[in-house]
Amino acid sequence: MSQPLLVPCPHCQALNRVPADKLADHGTCGRCKAPLFTAAPVTLNAANFAAHAEKGDLPLLVDFWAPWCGPCRSMAPAFSAAAARLEPRIRLGKVNTEEEQALAARFGIRSIPTLVLIRHGREIARQAGAMGVDDICRWTLAHLG
Numbered sequence: 001m002s003q004p005l006l007v008p009c010p011h012c013q014a015l016n017r018v019p020a021d022k023l024a025d026h027g028t029c030g031r032c033k034a035p036l037f038t039a040a041p042v043t044l045n046a047a048n049f050a051a052h053a054e055k056g057d058l059p060l061l062v063d064f065w066a067p068w069c070g071p072c073r074s075m076a077p078a079f080s081a082a083a084a085r086l087e088p089r090i091r092l093g094k095v096n097t098e099e100e101q102a103l104a105a106r107f108g109i110r111s112i113p114t115l116v117l118i119r120h121g122r123e124i125a126r127q128a129g130a131m132g133v134d135d136i137c138r139w140t141l142a143h144l145g
Contacts, residue, residue: 005057008091009034010042013051023088039084043091045100054121058091060141064104064114067096072113075130082136090140117143 004017009029016030026037042052044062053060063079065072083092097104097112107116107123116126117140125143 007036007058008048008051008056009036010038010091012050016049016053021144023134026088027144037087039087040080041083041092041094044095044103046102049095049103052091052093053118054137056091057120058089059124059140059144060118061090061092061136062107063092063120064097064107064109064116065094065112069112069118070099071130074114078131078133078136081133082140085133085137086140090144115139119144 002020005023006015007023007027008015009032011027011034012032014029014031016027016036018027018036026035028035040081041063042048044052053062061082063072063075065076079092079094082099086092095103097109111128113128113130115127115136116123125139127139131135131139
């Protein structure tokens with residue numbers, strides 16, 4: 001059995017220990033019994049951000065966006081498709097900068113959409129501007145080595 005990873009539940013934020021070699025099985029949360037992976041980005045806010053960005057062992061790719069932003073809206077389907085391709089190796093999340101201004105300020109978001117790749121609470125890469133699904137996946141995987 002491989003070393004367990006801490007995987008936050010996208011529904012209740014409970015941390016689940018999942019053996020790395022069992023990630024592909026997708027599993028369910030020990031607390032709420034919901035799926036740990038949904039092939040869709042998690043909506044992140046001040047209440048659940050730390051569970052996914054700091055406490056979980058999966059890298060987190062965050063899309064900082066706003067509802068009034070045309071490029072953000074046009075990139076949304078590509079980001080959702082990237083979640084289906086990159087899970088369970090990587091968690092994808094979205095932060096609405098209008099609703100979560102403190103998170104946007106914490107990361108110094110100056111333009112949107114901006115993708116920020118985080119591992120164990122530390123930013124490891126950033127990219128501003130809309131991208132297609134292939135570019136999102138390629139960019140993300142290139143920065144994870």
